[in-house]
Amino acid sequence: MEWLNAVVQGIMLGGLFALFATGLSLAFGVMRFVNLAHGDLAILGAFVAVSVTSALGLNPFVSLVIVVPVMLAAGYGLQLGAFNFTVGADPLPSILVTFGLGVVIQNALLQTYSADSRGLDVGSIEVESIAITDAIAVGWIPLITLAVAITVLLGLQLMLSRTALGRAFRAVSDDPATARLMGINDRNLYAVAMGIAFATVAIAGVFLGIRQSFGPTDGPAQLLYAFEAVVIGGLGSVWGTLIGGLLLGVAHGIGGQVEVSYGYGSGPLLGHLVFLAVLATKPAGLLGRRTE
Amino acid sequence: MTGHRVTRSDRQSTFGLAVSAVLLVVLVLLPWWDGDGSLRVPLVPILYYLALAQMWNLLAGFAGLVSIGQQMFVGIGVYTLLSFAEDFGVDPYLSVLLAGVVAAVLSLPVAALAFRLRGGYFAIGTWVIAEVFRLIALESGFLGGANVRTLTRESLGGYSVDTRNTVTYLMALGLAAGATAILVFVLRSRLGLALRSIRDNQEGARGLGVSVTRAKLVVWVISASWTGMTGAVILLHNPSTRAESAFSVLRWTALVVFIAIIGGVGSTTGPIIGVAIYWGVREFLEDADEWRFIILGLIAAAMAITAPRGVYGLLQKRWAVQFFPVRRRLVGPGIGGPAPGGQSQPAPDAGSTAR
Numbered sequence: 001m002e003w004l005n006a007v008v009q010g011i012m013l014g015g016l017f018a019l020f021a022t023g024l025s026l027a028f029g030v031m032r033f034v035n036l037a038h039g040d041l042a043i044l045g046a047f048v049a050v051s052v053t054s055a056l057g058l059n060p061f062v063s064l065v066i067v068v069p070v071m072l073a074a075g076y077g078l079q080l081g082a083f084n085f086t087v088g089a090d091p092l093p094s095i096l097v098t099f100g101l102g103v104v105i106q107n108a109l110l111q112t113y114s115a116d117s118r119g120l121d122v123g124s125i126e127v128e129s130i131a132i133t134d135a136i137a138v139g140w141i142p143l144i145t146l147a148v149a150i151t152v153l154l155g156l157q158l159m160l161s162r163t164a165l166g167r168a169f170r171a172v173s174d175d176p177a178t179a180r181l182m183g184i185n186d187r188n189l190y191a192v193a194m195g196i197a198f199a200t201v202a203i204a205g206v207f208l209g210i211r212q213s214f215g216p217t218d219g220p221a222q223l224l225y226a227f228e229a230v231v232i233g234g235l236g237s238v239w240g241t242l243i244g245g246l247l248l249g250v251a252h253g254i255g256g257q258v259e260v261s262y263g264y265g266s267g268p269l270l271g272h273l274v275f276l277a278v279l280a281t282k283p284a285g286l287l288g289r290r291t292e
Numbered sequence: 293m294t295g296h297r298v299t300r301s302d303r304q305s306t307f308g309l310a311v312s313a314v315l316l317v318v319l320v321l322l323p324w325w326d327g328d329g330s331l332r333v334p335l336v337p338i339l340y341y342l343a344l345a346q347m348w349n350l351l352a353g354f355a356g357l358v359s360i361g362q363q364m365f366v367g368i369g370v371y372t373l374l375s376f377a378e379d380f381g382v383d384p385y386l387s388v389l390l391a392g393v394v395a396a397v398l399s400l401p402v403a404a405l406a407f408r409l410r411g412g413y414f415a416i417g418t419w420v421i422a423e424v425f426r427l428i429a430l431e432s433g434f435l436g437g438a439n440v441r442t443l444t445r446e447s448l449g450g451y452s453v454d455t456r457n458t459v460t461y462l463m464a465l466g467l468a469a470g471a472t473a474i475l476v477f478v479l480r481s482r483l484g485l486a487l488r489s490i491r492d493n494q495e496g497a498r499g500l501g502v503s504v505t506r507a508k509l510v511v512w513v514i515s516a517s518w519t520g521m522t523g524a525v526i527l528l529h530n531p532s533t534r535a536e537s538a539f540s541v542l543r544w545t546a547l548v549v550f551i552a553i554i555g556g557v558g559s560t561t562g563p564i565i566g567v568a569i570y571w572g573v574r575e576f577l578e579d580a581d582e583w584r585f586i587i588l589g590l591i592a593a594a595m596a597i598t599a600p601r602g603v604y605g606l607l608q609k610r611w612a613v614q615f616f617p618v619r620r621r622l623v624g625p626g627i628g629g630p631a632p633g634g635q636s637q638p639a640p641d642a643g644s645t646a647r
Contacts, residue, residue: 034412100593
């Protein structure tokens with residue numbers, strides 16, 4: 001029964017991973033841009049929420065109303081002011097800029113907030129859960145996180161397939177030169193995509209902070225999980241990202257249970273190994289259409 | 293059409309080689325007049341950072357393999373030395389060579405997985421694999437788990453402190469100078485030509501019969517092995533370690549990347565300039581680790597946007613300097629020749645065409 005519980009809790013954790021992966025996947029899909037600061041930005045979002053909640057006395061859920069627009073604007077501005085200069089055939093400059101940015105964010109957070117662990121307190125709902133059987137209970141917070149992840153991914157999918165903005169995203173993704181000829185301002189569109197990516201990763205960061213304690217150096221681990229979810233699911237597939245996140249979450253759940261039962265291993269280790277196994281056997285991912 | 297030939301040497305590079313040779317001789321002889329080790333010991337980190345930066349530069353600047361997982365090979369080197377010297381009683385200095393062998397062997401399965409990814413995803417992929425090695429080191433009771441492990445006096449084989457300081461210093465010097473020499477030799481070889489053709493146009497290179505995967509794999513193994521040996525020397529310099537610091541991405545990849553970018557990635561001289569700048573920043577901000585990362589990170593990120601070839605690239609744009617003879621150019625009647633007065637075309641180092 002504890003193993004079944006590990007799987008159920010893993011699925012819930014997977015919702016969070018999928019939420020982390022959304023922005024990474026979107027930026028790569030639209031402009032082949034890999035943001036190595038993605039995880040650190042999530043942690044930055046969580047710390048902004050810490051400051052907002054303590055300054056204004058807001059519930060962390062309500063603080064999203066401030067955190068998300070702030071991060072959206074930051075993503076838009078950063079893409080226009082910096083990242084756009086590195087978009088191109090050579091991936092080196094974009095990797096270097098975002099890697100440098102991540103290290104700067106981490107150390108700036110250490111300077112500002114110290115190395116102490118923080119948490120975002122949303123009140124009694126944190127400990128409430130729905131009992132499914134005697135041994136398995138699902139917490140409200142993980143359930144809400146999963147629901148938010150699915151909503152965000154569904155919204156993204158609808159935006160990409162149904163709206164004019166989504167069409168423009170797909171057009172620049174397929175052929176930026178021709179899209180420009182059709183009157184699309186690709187640079188501005190990249191900034192919009194990065195703004196959305198920052199907004200989703202800020203949501204992910206705040207939910208991470210509500211779910212567990214976090215510190216300034218936790219960003220890279222979140223980047224790696226997000227990346228693994230994207231690759232496991234398959235590049236260029238929105239639903240693949242969800243499946244990848246859930247599978248990775250289950251691996252973390254089982255790995256954690258292995259550690260509890262046998263004293264060896266850990267959730268992250270099993271998660272990494274599952275990712276490497278998928279990479280070895282299905283490099284295009286489970287639902288992927290192409291390798292890149 | 294008489295008198296034209298392709299050359300790589302010119303007066304500047306001859307001068308550069310002469311300066312390097314003199315500098316190297318001075319550095320090799322340093323232990324003989326540095327009695328108390330006050331010069332040798334602080335130079336070791338500068339030298340091993342140069343070795344690490346050159347090896348990352350070889351991957352990222354010449355083979356298009358932007359690795360964020362170099363800490364895995366440093367960590368492998370550290371733990372190989374610990375195991376052989378501490379647990380099996382092998383001579384510690386022989387163990388440095390074994391660290392290179394172990395890192396080279398382990399780099400092969402890593403390549404089999406990581407080479408399936410491209411560009412930015414290759415970068416994160418190598419980072420994931422480095423994490424796997426760190427977590428395995430943490431789990432392994434044999435390697436010491438989460439505990440601090442120290443290279444003890446017994447396993448250092450009864451060498452005196454002075455001898456140890458000198459040998460560690462000379463090994464670090466050998467790794468730094470050797471890394472630079474490897475770059476120069478690789479660039480002058482057929483492999484170097486293959487790498488530059490891949491960097492400029494991978495499909496085109498493949499069409500001309502360049503074995504892309506083989507060229508990348510050779511460079512990958514060289515870099516892994518040299519980085520592993522450097523990791524072992526890092527442990528000789530600072531004999532206490534644990535998995536968190538042996539596999540630290542900030543120390544063994546982030547700083548290294550910053551040094552290479554600021555100095556100039558894709559050139560043989562750039563990382564030398566970068567390491568000198570790093571030394572300056574370190575002296576200036578002695579006890580402020582976080583500020584060091586913030587400042588170097590900001591400079592590196594800004595340079596990646598505005599001056600992707602670093603300080604060396606900026607110098608070259610202005611004066612067309614070359615320090616090591618790796619760039620091919622045509623000389624002869626009517627052609628500029630060895631750039632008198634710096635009027636020649638500013639060409640990127642190592643004969644690359646448009647990137």
